[in-house]
Amino acid sequence: MTVIAPQSGTEVEVGVRPGGGWLKRRTRRKLTASGWTTVTFALAIIMFFPFLWMVLTSFKTEGKAYTTPPAFVFKPSLVEFNGVLNTAGSPFLHSVLATGVSTIFVLCLGLPAAYALSVRAVPQWRNTLFFFLSTKMLPYVAAIVPFYMLAKDLHLLDNVVALIILYTAFQLPLAIWVIRSFLVEIPRELLEAARLDGAGTFVELTRVILPLCLPGIAATALICVIFSWDDFFFAYLLTSTRAMTVPIFLMGFVQSENLYFAQLSAAATLASLPVILAGWIAQKQLVRGLSLGAVK
Amino acid sequence: MSVTAANDEVQVGRKSGFVSHLHRRKNNTGIPEMSSRERWSRRAPLLPALIFTVIVTQVPFVLVIWYSLHGWNTLQPGSNTWVGLKEYRLLFSDPLFGHAVINTIIIAGCGAIVSMVLGVMFAVMLNRRFRGRGLARTLLITPFLVVPAASALLYKTSIFDSTYGLLNWVLGPFGVHHVNWIGSHSVVAVVMVLVWEWTPFMMLIVLGGLQGESVEVLEAASVDGANAVQSFFRITLPHITKYIELALLLGSIYIIQTWAEVFILTQGGGGASGTATTNLPYYIYQLAFNQFNVSEAAAAGVIVVIGTEVIATFVLKLLGSLFADTEVLG
Numbered sequence: 001m002t003v004i005a006p007q008s009g010t011e012v013e014v015g016v017r018p019g020g021g022w023l024k025r026r027t028r029r030k031l032t033a034s035g036w037t038t039v040t041f042a043l044a045i046i047m048f049f050p051f052l053w054m055v056l057t058s059f060k061t062e063g064k065a066y067t068t069p070p071a072f073v074f075k076p077s078l079v080e081f082n083g084v085l086n087t088a089g090s091p092f093l094h095s096v097l098a099t100g101v102s103t104i105f106v107l108c109l110g111l112p113a114a115y116a117l118s119v120r121a122v123p124q125w126r127n128t129l130f131f132f133l134s135t136k137m138l139p140y141v142a143a144i145v146p147f148y149m150l151a152k153d154l155h156l157l158d159n160v161v162a163l164i165i166l167y168t169a170f171q172l173p174l175a176i177w178v179i180r181s182f183l184v185e186i187p188r189e190l191l192e193a194a195r196l197d198g199a200g201t202f203v204e205l206t207r208v209i210l211p212l213c214l215p216g217i218a219a220t221a222l223i224c225v226i227f228s229w230d231d232f233f234f235a236y237l238l239t240s241t242r243a244m245t246v247p248i249f250l251m252g253f254v255q256s257e258n259l260y261f262a263q264l265s266a267a268a269t270l271a272s273l274p275v276i277l278a279g280w281i282a283q284k285q286l287v288r289g290l291s292l293g294a295v296k
Numbered sequence: 297m298s299v300t301a302a303n304d305e306v307q308v309g310r311k312s313g314f315v316s317h318l319h320r321r322k323n324n325t326g327i328p329e330m331s332s333r334e335r336w337s338r339r340a341p342l343l344p345a346l347i348f349t350v351i352v353t354q355v356p357f358v359l360v361i362w363y364s365l366h367g368w369n370t371l372q373p374g375s376n377t378w379v380g381l382k383e384y385r386l387l388f389s390d391p392l393f394g395h396a397v398i399n400t401i402i403i404a405g406c407g408a409i410v411s412m413v414l415g416v417m418f419a420v421m422l423n424r425r426f427r428g429r430g431l432a433r434t435l436l437i438t439p440f441l442v443v444p445a446a447s448a449l450l451y452k453t454s455i456f457d458s459t460y461g462l463l464n465w466v467l468g469p470f471g472v473h474h475v476n477w478i479g480s481h482s483v484v485a486v487v488m489v490l491v492w493e494w495t496p497f498m499m500l501i502v503l504g505g506l507q508g509e510s511v512e513v514l515e516a517a518s519v520d521g522a523n524a525v526q527s528f529f530r531i532t533l534p535h536i537t538k539y540i541e542l543a544l545l546l547g548s549i550y551i552i553q554t555w556a557e558v559f560i561l562t563q564g565g566g567g568a569s570g571t572a573t574t575n576l577p578y579y580i581y582q583l584a585f586n587q588f589n590v591s592e593a594a595a596a597g598v599i600v601v602i603g604t605e606v607i608a609t610f611v612l613k614l615l616g617s618l619f620a621d622t623e624v625l626g
Contacts, residue, residue, distance in 0.1 A: 033424070033426065036421065036424065036426070037424075037426045037427070037428070039421070040418075040421040040422065040426070040432050041428065041432055043418065043421070044418075044432045044435040044436050045435065047418075047435065047436055047438075047439060047492070047495070047496075048435040048436070048438055048439075050439070050447075050450060050451070050454075050455060050462075050492065051438050051439065051442055051450075053450075053454060053455075053462060054442075054446070054450045054454065057454060065460075066460050067460070068459065068460060068465070069465055070460070070462060070465055109344050109345040109348060110345060112341030112342070112344070112345070113341060113342045113344075113345035113346070115341050116338055116339065116340070116341040116342035117342065120338050121338065122335065122338045122339050122342060123330075123335065126616075126625070128342065128346070129625075130612050130616065132345075132349060133612065133615070134608055134612060135349055135353040135354075136549060137549055137604060137608040137611065137612075138353060138357070138601065138604065139552075139553060139576070139577065139597070139600050139601060139604050140553065141553065141555065141576070141577040141580045141581060141597070141600075142357070142360060142580065142596075142597030142598070142600050142601050143353075143356040143357055143360060143597065144580070144581070144584060144593075144597075145360060145363055145584050145590050145593050145594050145597065146355075146356035146357075146359035146360055146363065146594075147356055148584075149359075149363075149590075150356070150359075165352060166352070168348070168352075169348065169349060169352035169353055170353075172345060172348070172349055173349070176345065177624070180624070181624045184624070226441070229443065230443050230444050230445075232444060232445045232555070232556035232559075233553075233555045233556060233577075236556075236559075237581075237585065246443070247443055247444075247445035247446070247556070248445075250443075250445050250446055250449055251445070251449075251560070253449070254449060254452070254453065261453055261454060261460070264449060264450075264453060265450070265454070268442075268443070268446035268449060268450060269446075271443050271445075271446050272441065272442045272443045272446050275441050275442075275443065276438060276441040276442065279437065279438075279440070279441040280434055280437075280438075280441070283433065283434070283437065286437070286500065287500045287501065287503075287504050290497060290500060290501065290546070291500075291501045291504060291542065291543075291546065292546065292619075292624070293624045294501075294504075294539075294542055294618070294619060294622040294624050295500075295501055295504030295505065295539070295622075296504070296508075
């Protein structure tokens with residue numbers, strides 16, 4: 001405010017345009033606005049187009065998928081979806097298990113930890129908080145050798161349990177930060193009032209804190225699900241057939257000599273669908289989660 | 297910093313009742329002093345998460361150091377013996393290691409910066425009131441939500457393909473024909489996919505910052521005759537700088553670890569050297585899983601961790617000040 005004020009005097013002189021012109025100012029502004037809206041939508045559609053193309057291709061038959069120029073009008077078919085669904089069962093089950101169980105673990109570990117770093121904070125809360133975040137910066141590729149060796153020794157290679165442990169550890173820092181950002185927003189007076197009414201820690205947790213940080217739990221669960229569901233690195237290196245997850249399953253469509261555009265697109269569409277729907281519905285939680293709680 | 301200061305006060309407080317009385321009300325953490333029983337009851341809910349994190353994320357790194365001091369190649373039985381720093385010497389004499397460092401900087405740097413520029417652009421466009429704004433935002437965030445492996449496969453088969461790819465078809469009228477994007481423009485191809493995936497991430501955080509901007513200030517500027525460009529650079533940009541930094545830092549944590557896109561699109565190839573897209577994650581993967589050279593991979597891991605620690609100390613400090621501004625660190 002104060003920075004602009006001194007300049008504003010001069011800018012009034014310079015900035016005022018002669019009124020009138022061939023278009024009234026209001027009309028001109030309206031035109032500019034609809035121009036911007038058009039440009040915004042044009043760019044949004046360009047960004048969206050590769051995904052749309054994937055979905056379109058998934059409704060083609062294999063023959064229609066390889067055409068030059070690309071076919072935009074065709075008779076939709078569910079043949080490829082049928083083919084994919086016949087084999088996608090167990091990869092989906094593994095992905096759901098690894099993602100779901102690790103997300104539950106993350107919440108069970110993260111919620112109390114966030115509480116101990118905010119509401120009834122330990123003295124070193126700031127350092128602890130940054131310790132958790134620093135683990136997120138560790139290049140996990142550096143640890144892939146010991147992870148692999150440990151998994152082998154513990155008979156956890158090609159086992160969903162290994163993925164659950166790793167996903168829990170790698171999403172936990174995000175969860176603690178996001179949940180904590182909701183906990184620090186709870187007014188102190190509310191907690192003190194609950195205390196005065198004789199609420200013990202348990203009642204305080206379940207009746208006061210939990211309901212107030214439900215959106216936080218939703219935001220946390222959403223980003224945990226996204227990042228765990230998306231993982232390719234650990235799933236590729238630590239599993240093969242018995243614990244194969246969805247992203248690895250997708251690779252099966254390109255490794256053979258022949259490419260299966262339509263089948264791959266159908267599988268990729270199915271693989272992305274859960275995350276896309278969740279993200280579309282919970283956009284507000286998505287921003288909050290991705291920014292570790294900084295963007296409200 | 298403030299934590300150590302507070303601990304000092306606790307120490308002093310124990311020695312003398314008078315000083316303790318002075319400091320009892322408030323120390324730098326904003327938490328009153330407490331008995332050790334109180335401290336442990338506060339720590340209890342934290343411990344499961346802390347112990348789990350230490351075991352899963354720190355112990356393997358200790359093991360990495362151990363492996364790196366051995367000459368272990370899983371193809372050579374009996375090679376698992378102590379060799380001291382030999383693997384580190386081998387690593388530093390491998391020119392590919394240096395290339396991998398540079399490739400990582402190029403790929404992650406270009407990916408992060410281009411997606412940030414586009415992200416700011418989209419965020420500014422979405423920060424107006426217009427019909428269909430929610431739809432436009434939904435369209436724009438979708439690339440982030442597509443499973444990365446699916447994105448990479450989609451680009452490889454349907455976009456970059458030299459015969460059937462959409463990109464050559466779109467660029468056809470401009471005289472571009474049968475370009476093998478993945479083969480002859482590998483770095484561009486990988487960066488393009490990264491930009492497509494990460495632009496929405498940057499956009500969402502910057503948009504969140506923009507929406508906290510006061511409309512009055514902008515309106516005042518517009519009344520004062522500032523045009524859109526002036527008010528963007530003088531008012532909006534300074535306001536969202538910290539959100540841009542925040543998004544860049546948080547995004548880089550992920551972008552720098554890019555592995556799936558390289559693995560699926562180029563297998564580390566490209567360029568005159570044939571290794572233009574071999575970034576550090578892919579380099580370490582190749583050492584460990586293609587050459588079975590566990591110890592050299594571990595040595596590379598140790599070096600990468602040390603490098604990351606140096607950068608992370610700086611990044612965490614910056615993040616600390618950024619989060620202090622946004623009041624997450626109450």
